[in-house]
Amino acid sequence: MYQSIPTLGVIAGFAAMWASANDGNAVSPEAQAVTAQAASVVKVLEQSQALFGAKAEAISQLMALAAGEQTANPISVLLAEQFVRVLPNAIPLPEFSIDPDGSISLDWIKARNQIFSLSVGANSRLAFAWLNGTDKGHAVARFDGQRVPERVIEGITLITTNGNASRLAA
């Protein structure tokens, strides 16, 4: 049912661009300009590929977990996948588990007492909680499928960078 993200087409296009960018025989100004442009595009693509590759790997892990557990809610799985896709690249990728109600739990575990845990259910609301040393709390935020809520980004960032998360529940 679930499949890994196909990347062969992207890789093929990337290879052609890479070849163009590394063409050392270009001598005319126009050809050199094209080569320089191609090189800059390749650089951006390389960065994107590295980031997307990590997300693709995370999504594949999610799908494998969901496929192996009959309790996973298919809608929750799709929403969790979308959440990962729109997660800002600066945010570390989560670990996944499945809650008893079939929701997908996304966990950022920095240390034993530094955890941010978020559940993606079958609706647009995200239940999350955190422990950051002696500070702990819980809240709910709305996920529109396009952007990760600010409070969630802030919470993950605070946990993964040793900050203080007490204002998240406000």
Add this chain to the structure above:
Amino acid sequence: MPPVWLPEIVADEEDLARFLASRGHFNSTSVKPAAFMPEIEARETSVFRHGPEPRDTLWAIADEHAAQGRTIHGAAIIKARTVKSIRLDVFPDEPPPRHAAIRNWPWTQDDPDLRKAEHKELAISLATDAQLLKR
């Protein structure tokens, strides 16, 4: 396994084993909060009154009474004191032998998502204190 008579009240010092039937409920070093989230219908988390040793007995209990056709990948061991310290409680719930249930999960929130977030915070506290035993 011979029957074991345990006190009617679960003592603070008692070890509780939460068997892990999902690989997603732990990583290489720690137990994840999802492992302790309550079942929605029963409003409780199932545990067994057994510590990390003897290990053979622990896994025998897992296979005989907890597996129910699933593979048990490990166990999360916590003290009953940890459960009680966050206003949950643990009650004997036999059969099967040694079975107990973590109850008193707050169910007062009308908002199911906020209720879930509240449960998650408590589950994090349990997971944080849990000792992970892999099989």
